[in-house]
Amino acid sequence: MTTAEGLREGARDAVPVLVALTPFGLVTGVAAVETGLPLAAAISMSYVVFAGTSQLAALQLIALGSPIAVILVTTLLLNLRFALYSAVFAPDLRPVPGPVRALLAALMTDQTMALGSLRSGRYPERGARIAYYVGVSLPIGIVWTTASTIGVLLGAAVPTGWSLDFAVPLVFLTLWVVAMKRGTPPVWVAGGVAALSAVAARTLPLNLGLLVAAFAGIAAGLWWETHRGPAPMGGAPRPTRARPAPGDGPRP
Amino acid sequence: MSDGALWGLIVAMGAITYALRASFIVLQDRVRLPDLVRRGLAYVPAAVLAAIVAPAFLQVGGEADLAVLAPRWAAGVVGTLVALRTGHMVAVLVAGMLTLWGVQALLRA
Numbered sequence: 001m002t003t004a005e006g007l008r009e010g011a012r013d014a015v016p017v018l019v020a021l022t023p024f025g026l027v028t029g030v031a032a033v034e035t036g037l038p039l040a041a042a043i044s045m046s047y048v049v050f051a052g053t054s055q056l057a058a059l060q061l062i063a064l065g066s067p068i069a070v071i072l073v074t075t076l077l078l079n080l081r082f083a084l085y086s087a088v089f090a091p092d093l094r095p096v097p098g099p100v101r102a103l104l105a106a107l108m109t110d111q112t113m114a115l116g117s118l119r120s121g122r123y124p125e126r127g128a129r130i131a132y133y134v135g136v137s138l139p140i141g142i143v144w145t146t147a148s149t150i151g152v153l154l155g156a157a158v159p160t161g162w163s164l165d166f167a168v169p170l171v172f173l174t175l176w177v178v179a180m181k182r183g184t185p186p187v188w189v190a191g192g193v194a195a196l197s198a199v200a201a202r203t204l205p206l207n208l209g210l211l212v213a214a215f216a217g218i219a220a221g222l223w224w225e226t227h228r229g230p231a232p233m234g235g236a237p238r239p240t241r242a243r244p245a246p247g248d249g250p251r252p
Numbered sequence: 253m254s255d256g257a258l259w260g261l262i263v264a265m266g267a268i269t270y271a272l273r274a275s276f277i278v279l280q281d282r283v284r285l286p287d288l289v290r291r292g293l294a295y296v297p298a299a300v301l302a303a304i305v306a307p308a309f310l311q312v313g314g315e316a317d318l319a320v321l322a323p324r325w326a327a328g329v330v331g332t333l334v335a336l337r338t339g340h341m342v343a344v345l346v347a348g349m350l351t352l353w354g355v356q357a358l359l360r361a
Binding site: 020023024027037038041044045048049050051053054055057058060062065068071072074075076077078079080081082083084085086087089090093094098101102104105106108162163164166167168169170171172173174175176177178179180181183186187188190191192193194195196197198199202209210211213214215216217218220221222225 | 253255257258259260261262263264265266268269270272273274275276277278280285288289290291292293294295296297298299300301302303304305306307308309310324327328331332335336339340341342344345348349352353356
């Protein structure tokens with residue numbers, strides 16, 4: 001397995017992801033404009049942050065007039081999973097020089113994790129694994145930023161009477177339903193408690209209700225896991241994609 | 253939000269997200285994810301997404317205006333069913349937006 005083959009195979013595996021990612025990018029771009037962001041900021045967001053779910057959450061919070069601190073804590077919570085992915089890929093990337101490693105880290109996405117961890121067993125050589133990582137991540141990065149840029153330009157052209165801003169809650173609804181469907185009982189508890197808490201705490205000032213509800217849900221999930229079990233596999237945010245956490249055993 | 257605050261927010265969000273991505277890849281063995289955080293991560297999507305979704309469908313601003321709320325409820329119910337059945341974002345968007353527009357039109361008629 002050569003570097004070129006790793007790159008090519010990664011890019012090929014990324015194709016179905018690209019198809020799914022395009023509408024998400026478009027919606028994120030449209031939502032940024034609907035929220036009232038100036039064109040340059042709306043476009044830059046996808047390049048600078050490069051994490052769709054947290055961008056949409058931030059836009060929703062900006063629209064509600066939340067303070068910056070609440071938005072940043074929400075960003076941290078929603079993107080904490082990247083630290084876990086980072087730990088998974090760290091051993092593969094260890095021999096790469098520091099600056100290149102810093103660059104490769106910027107390309108990490110949910111899809112890199114899902115595909116990269118699935119296929120890493122196929123590549124005995126480290127060089128090919130790194131090439132596969134780049135082959136998957138680079139097209140995803142290009143398509144995501146391009147789709148969201150097009151979304152911004154489209155959004156600027158769409159009349160506000162279409163209630164297109166409602167697309168954002170619908171996207172979150174889909175992500176939530178899918179997370180619940182794939183989840184184990186403690187995940188359902190976490191989601192249910194968070195939903196009820198969010199409705200109960202919605203009158204809290206500064207949109208703190210979101211964080212209170214999120215932490216209540218996470219705590220409830222942990223409590224249920226400890227006292228009622230069973231724990232979801234691996235501790236990854238999406239149980240169906242979970243692989244053993246680093247340190248749990250030898251790589252497949 | 254002022255333009256300056258907005259740009260500051262975008263840069264800070266980018267910095268936080270990049271730091272998380274880079275953590276282990278750049279620092280390798282010099283950092284460790286606390287056990288509780290690793291376990292809690294399994295519940296972050298379900299909990300945070302629920303906290304965002306629930307109020308978006310159950311309230312609009314402060315006043316409970318049925319003409320605004322009813323289309324959202326209908327779209328939420330249809331969207332949930334389609335999401336459960338297909339798990340496909342585009343399908344949910346199409347079904348949800350069509351329901352929203354349909355009920356809005358019915359209420360106006």
